[in-house]
Amino acid sequence: MSEFDPAPGADNDDAFQRWQADTDTFDRVYDVVLGVTTPTTYRVIAERADCSANAAKKHLDRLTEMGVVRKDEQSRPARYERDDGYLEWQEARRIARELSVEEIIDRVADLEAEQQTYEQRFETADPESVTVFELDDHEALHERMQAVSEWQATTRDLRLYELARQLAQNDGHLIPA
Template sequence: MSDFDPTPPAEAVDEVRHRWHESTDTFGRVYDTILGITDPTPYSEIAEIADCSPNAAKKHLERLAEMGIVHADRESRPARYERNDGYLEWQEASRLAQELSLEEIIERVRQLEDRQDEFEERFETTDPASVSVFDQDDHDLIHERMDAISEWESIDRDIRLYDLARQLAQNDGHLLPA
């Protein structure tokens, strides 16, 4: 049996980057790049990843900031950018509102809230962040608790998403009634 190396060969990475560069315009490459950026990053670094000039990256990042897709910190030198997670959440909620009926969304929220109640009873709190996972002596119990807290946090996020989807579905794609 051969050893598994999770790092692909440099030639494969180069081939994927070449196809991406050939098939995606500069705006698309900057957009794809910023979706993977979770910390404020100088536009010059984003340009390097997106394989474009710093000026082109900054121009497209400013456009994405105007659209609400990107947070821009123009006070820092050089200017730094990161994705706007709120935009991604809205985009996902919008997709759910289009794909599911209002009844399906409401039922999913009910199921998620039932599961959330189970966690709140189990840990005797309404905040998963207040639960210590390391107050156990057994490694398996620590791991089990970490998994439970992670699932609980995912449920909290999903409830927010489905509730937003419900608002969009009830208001013809708008957050507030017209």
């Protein structure tokens, strides 16, 4: 299991103590939940955020209402994970603020051309349908895996820049007011 935890760990006591002292409970819970990559109980998040389980649950439920976090209520106890759609939305908003509409449109055109190149190369419109393990040659296998990974990144970036274009053209809204 690979986890990214933006909260400083106990192995770095100075950073952890500064984070703990300079950050309120809500922000610590927010930092921790954005770092988890798998559904996690509120008790584990509370431990990492250095707060009570009740405080973590309260803040996680608030973050769920805000759309930052998803809650799996079928599991007992409930498990929480970041909503990657929220992170994509934030990234698209950042792009829309930092670039002009023309720069975004140019980037979308470049990404569309890259995507078309991958589609022609692999003779499919879906990178998930490309089989990478049918090759015997290790270098060819590695090259194909890297190409598919880059294609997936291009697809993600295209989605982000297209969303950013809509936001930039509509004064921060998806559709014209």
